[in-house]
Amino acid sequence: MGKLIYTIIKASEEPRQLTRVLSGMHGISNAEFLEVSCEGITAVVCDIQKTGMVAGHASAMDYAGVIEKLSKDFTLLPVRFGSIMESDDDIRKMLSGNHLEIKKNLLKVEGKVEFGLKVFCDTEKLKSARNIEPGMKTKSATEAGALHNNSVYLDYVNKKLTEYRLEESVLSYVNSVIEEITDCFAGFEASGKFNKMVSPANIIDALFLIKKEMTAELISVVQDLQTRYSDLNFILTGPWPPYNFVDITIS
Amino acid sequence: MNENVIDRSRDITILEVLDRVLNKGVILTGDIVISVADIDLIYLGVKLMLSSVETMEKLKSGRH
Numbered sequence: 001m002g003k004l005i006y007t008i009i010k011a012s013e014e015p016r017q018l019t020r021v022l023s024g025m026h027g028i029s030n031a032e033f034l035e036v037s038c039e040g041i042t043a044v045v046c047d048i049q050k051t052g053m054v055a056g057h058a059s060a061m062d063y064a065g066v067i068e069k070l071s072k073d074f075t076l077l078p079v080r081f082g083s084i085m086e087s088d089d090d091i092r093k094m095l096s097g098n099h100l101e102i103k104k105n106l107l108k109v110e111g112k113v114e115f116g117l118k119v120f121c122d123t124e125k126l127k128s129a130r131n132i133e134p135g136m137k138t139k140s141a142t143e144a145g146a147l148h149n150n151s152v153y154l155d156y157v158n159k160k161l162t163e164y165r166l167e168e169s170v171l172s173y174v175n176s177v178i179e180e181i182t183d184c185f186a187g188f189e190a191s192g193k194f195n196k197m198v199s200p201a202n203i204i205d206a207l208f209l210i211k212k213e214m215t216a217e218l219i220s221v222v223q224d225l226q227t228r229y230s231d232l233n234f235i236l237t238g239p240w241p242p243y244n245f246v247d248i249t250i251s
Numbered sequence: 252m253n254e255n256v257i258d259r260s261r262d263i264t265i266l267e268v269l270d271r272v273l274n275k276g277v278i279l280t281g282d283i284v285i286s287v288a289d290i291d292l293i294y295l296g297v298k299l300m301l302s303s304v305e306t307m308e309k310l311k312s313g314r315h
Contacts (some may be wrong), residue, residue, distance in 0.1 A: 057269065239269055240267075
């Protein structure tokens with residue numbers, strides 16, 4: 001028997017509310033939820049037969065569902081799926097030993113929600129719209145009389161140079177879109193993380209942590225961005241519990 | 252909420268949820284015992300087990 005940990009909650013202010021919310025929910029294998037508290041923070045756990053845990057999509061989704069439901073009422077830190085400890089005492093020791101770091105992270109995400117913003121585009125269309133001159137029409141190529149225009153070497157260099165110019169041009173465009181998004185989100189006091197060129201189609205994958213009450217405004221800003229960049233497809237997901245803004249590794 | 256912008260359609264939601272729940276959040280390291288579908292129990296460190304479903308599939312089929 002072990003304890004599967006779902007989340008760590010700042011529950012000291014509303015302990016009864018947590019008990020009430022948990023009483024209507026069940027964890028993996030229909031197990032009841034338990035609260036393990038220490039110094040104003042509570043781990044929400046359920047008993048689990050170690051041999052009975054099925055690590056599949058369905059159980060991961062159920063696990064995420066519990067965290068999402070609790071995040072509506074409490075400030076919490078999601079714990080990565082599959083985290084099991086032996087006993088309540090071990091969990092208390094873990095909470096106590098990492099108390100400061102946990103509190104720091106709880107403070108960071110208090111009253112905030114995470115949003116994901118993915119920007120997709122037809123990269124080929126974007127490249128063709130960039131009007132990059134194909135081929136290497138440089139002086140050095142012209143002056144290098146020994147090289148024939150149709151040589152394999154020149155073709156190869158031309159191809160690579162054109163590809164490079166295109167990539168550079170697309171990246172510069174992506175950077176300008178990120179700059180625009182950053183400007184638009186400036187009023188949200190949002191923490192943001194950007195990944196560029198995640199795939200040929202997914203040119204931006206961004207994450208934001210914003211105050212819950214700014215949600216409607218954020219949606220409106222993304223709608224404006226979508227209108228302005230009609231060739232791009234903006235997909236906003238959320239609100240999520242703050243998975244990507246928790247920075248704790250506990251040994 | 253505008254549904255054109257807020258996309259919680261099934262495919263993207265599953266991917267987003269799994270990415271978060273398997274790779275993000277508070278990370279506890281230690282030992283874990285799991286069983287995957289119809290195969291024997293696997294004893295792994297949490298970090299390994301949670302790296303990805305793909306890793307698990309590799310382990311399941313004996314590829315490393």
